[in-house]
Amino acid sequence: MDVWKLIWIVVLIVGIASFIYISLKVTIRGFSEVRSLLKEMTEV
Amino acid sequence: MVERVRRLEIMTITEYFELRYSKGVRVLGASLLVVAGVLSLGVFLKLGAVFVVQFTNIPETYLHLTMTILVIVVVVYTVLGGMVSVVVTDFVQFILLALSMLIATLFVFTQHGFFGMFQQAESLYGKAALNPISHPEYGWSFIVYWSVFAISGCILWQPVAQRVLAAQNPELNKAIFKATSLMFLGRAFLPIVWGIGAAIYLGAQFDATAGMPKFLSEIFPVGILGLFMAGMFAASMSTDSSYLLAWSSVIVQDLIAPFRKNGISDQGRVFLARLFVIIIGALMLVFGIWYELKDTAFRYLLDVTTIYYAGGLAVLVAGLYWKRANTFGAYLAFIFGAILPLAYAVEDMAIQSPAGETVGFVSRLLSPNMRGVLSFALGFLGMGLGSLLPFGDPKDQKPAVKI
16 A cells, blocks of 8 residues: 555554544543533622 | 643633733734734634535535524523533533544445555545645645644644643643544544545545545445534534633733733623623634635634644743843744745735635745745744843743742
C-alpha cells in the first residue's frame, strides 16, 4: 500500500477516535461546570 | 513556550509585549492583531451564509439577507450576554456540533466507502490527492509555512491564547494543550473528509466553498439535515461570538486603556467592549458583502493572519529566550513580518476582479507559500537586526522577564 495512503488512514482513525473520546469527556464535565456557573450567577 | 508565558500571570499576549518591551510594542502588536482578526472575521460571515444558502437550497439572491440576519443574531446575544452567554451557548453548541459532525462523517463514509474514498480521490486528482509534496500548490514550502503558522496560532491568536492564559496552573495548561491537539486533529480531519466526498460526488471543477454544503444536503435524509444545519449554525455563531468578544476586548484593553491616564472603570470597559462588538459586527457585514474571495477561504485566512503572526512569533520567542532582544528589534520584527502579507491583502482588496484574474505585483513576485515562509523569516531578521545594531535607545531595553 502507498505510504501516503497509509498515513491518511492512520491519522484519520486516530483523529476520529480522539474527537469522540474528548467530545464525550468535555460534554460530561461541561454539564457540571455550566451548572455551577449558572448557580453562582443566580446566587450573586 | 506556552508554559513560560502562563507563569507570567497575564491575560492577553499583548500584555507580555509591554512587560518585556514597551507600551509602544504592545500597541503595535495589538493593532496588527486587530487588523488580522477583523479581516479574518470578515469572511466568516460570508462562509456561514453561503453554507446556509447552499445547504437549504435558498435562492442565492438571499445571500446578503442571510448574512444580515446571521450578524444581527450573533451581535445581539454577544452584546446582551457578554462572556457568560458566550461560554454557556458555546457549550450547548459544542454538543450539537460534535454530534452532527460525527453523523455527517458516517454518512460520507456510507456514500463512498472508507477505503473507496481514497481510491476515488486518487483517480480524480492523481498522486497529488494524498501526497502533499507532489501537489503543485503545496510541497515542502507549504509544510514549513503551515508548521510555523500553526505553532504561532497556539499562543499568539487571542481566542486560543485566552484559554491557555486562563488555565489554573502551568501543569493544567500543558494537559489542555495535549488534549486539544488531539481534538484539533479530529476537528480538522472531519471536514476534510466531507470536502473529499464533495469533490468525488460533484467533480473537481465545482466551486470549493459551495460544493461541500451542496453535497451534504443531497446525501442526508430529513432529520439529519435539520440536526446538521443546527450544528453548523452553532459552529458559525460560537466562532463569530468568541471572535467578536476577543477583538473588542483587545481594542479596549490594549489600544484604548494604555492611553487613558486614570484608566477606565469596569462599567466603562463593558460599555466600550459592547460598542466595539457592534462596530465590528457592522464591519463584518459591509466587508462580507463587498469582498469577493479569489482563492479558497483557507488561503485567505493564512495570508491575513500572517500579518500579525510573522512578527509576533519573533517578538515572543526572542523575548522569552534571548536576553539581547530589545524594543527596537520588536518594532522591526512586527514591521518586517507584516510587509509582505499586508501588501498582498491591500493589493488583493484593491483588485476586485473575478476569481483567477488577480495578477497583482506581490502575487507575481512570490508564490503564496514562499510569501508566508519569507514573512516569518523577515520577522526574525527584524528582531535580530534591531537588537544587534546600535540604533535602539539603551534606556528602552528591559532585562528578560524573570520566570
